[in-house]
Amino acid sequence: MPILEINNVTKEFGGLTAVSNLNLNVSEGELIGIIGPNGAGKSTVFNLITGIYKPTKGTIKFKGQDIGGMEPFKISKLGIARTFQNLRLFKNLSVLQNVKIANQTFAGYDILSAIFRNQKYKAQEKEIKENALKLLEIVGLSEFINEKAGKLPYGFQRKLEIARALAMKPSILLLDEPAAGMNPDESLELMEFIGKIRKDFDLTIILIEHHMEVVMGICERILVLNFGKTIVEGTPEEIQNSPEVISSYLGE
Numbered sequence: 001m002p003i004l005e006i007n008n009v010t011k012e013f014g015g016l017t018a019v020s021n022l023n024l025n026v027s028e029g030e031l032i033g034i035i036g037p038n039g040a041g042k043s044t045v046f047n048l049i050t051g052i053y054k055p056t057k058g059t060i061k062f063k064g065q066d067i068g069g070m071e072p073f074k075i076s077k078l079g080i081a082r083t084f085q086n087l088r089l090f091k092n093l094s095v096l097q098n099v100k101i102a103n104q105t106f107a108g109y110d111i112l113s114a115i116f117r118n119q120k121y122k123a124q125e126k127e128i129k130e131n132a133l134k135l136l137e138i139v140g141l142s143e144f145i146n147e148k149a150g151k152l153p154y155g156f157q158r159k160l161e162i163a164r165a166l167a168m169k170p171s172i173l174l175l176d177e178p179a180a181g182m183n184p185d186e187s188l189e190l191m192e193f194i195g196k197i198r199k200d201f202d203l204t205i206i207l208i209e210h211h212m213e214v215v216m217g218i219c220e221r222i223l224v225l226n227f228g229k230t231i232v233e234g235t236p237e238e239i240q241n242s243p244e245v246i247s248s249y250l251g252e
């Protein structure tokens with residue numbers, strides 16, 4: 001059984017069909033790429049999977065359970081985490097605080113204990129800090145834990161955003177243009193990073209990305225969207241040789 005099943009999903013905004021009859025099955029452990037021009041509907045697919053938008057039509061199942069239109073925090077608790085195309089870090093907080101907050105949100109922080117600062121609070125606080133430190137070590141940000149997030153070089157901010165998503169202990173990670181704004185060297189480094197966290201955290205990953213060398217380098221299967229519709233789906237080789245993709249997307 002696929003871990004994620006998207007069946008005939010359509011999303012309309014007024015007269016605009018952002019996603020049209022989308023079908024996508026994702027197996028556990030797979031790394032799938034979604035590419036397509038601006039406005040093709042890629043981010044909308046993530047917003048549908050994470051409950052930010054409710055499908056106009058169709059069903060979305062995660063591990064067999066219908067999650068279409070479920071509240072976003074419930075979906076993230078089930079094990080679907082994401083990053084955003086535009087970074088959403090707390091720029092004035094430290095790197096460590098950024099990860100701790102994500103972890104607290106996930107752990108259902110006990111607010112009463114926090115107010116009274118009792119034993120339970122201290123134990124919870126200690127565990128959250130340890131988890132965050134461990135996570136930051138794995139993603140290679142240990143030396144920056146006390147830096148303000150907004151002061152980090154851009155590539156590290158992208159990694160921190162991913163670390164925050166990993167703090168939710170997901171089984172599926174959705175990455176929306178993680179290499180946006182990176183130069184070719186940085187995006188290749190990010191590609192290796194994605195491969196590493198995939199192994200370390202046993203993840204299924206869906207990756208939206210414009211940097212073709214990244215998508216072609218790590219994805220096993222790629223979906224090409226245009227005007228909300230799938231034009232082609234296939235291996236990197238199939239995509240690169242597809243006449244539809246070459247004419248409509250790569251523009252050659």
Ligand code: ADP
Nearest residue numbers: 013016018036037038039040041042043044045
């Ligand atoms: P991509 O990520 O592929 O660039 P998006 O999924 O962001 O594309 O957008 C697909 C289309 O849906 C675009 O035409 C966009 O303007 C439209 N769209 C996305 N979100 C909304 C919204 N909340 N309200 C109205 N239109 C939207």
Ligand code: MG
Nearest residue numbers: 042043044085
């Ligand atoms: Mg987008």
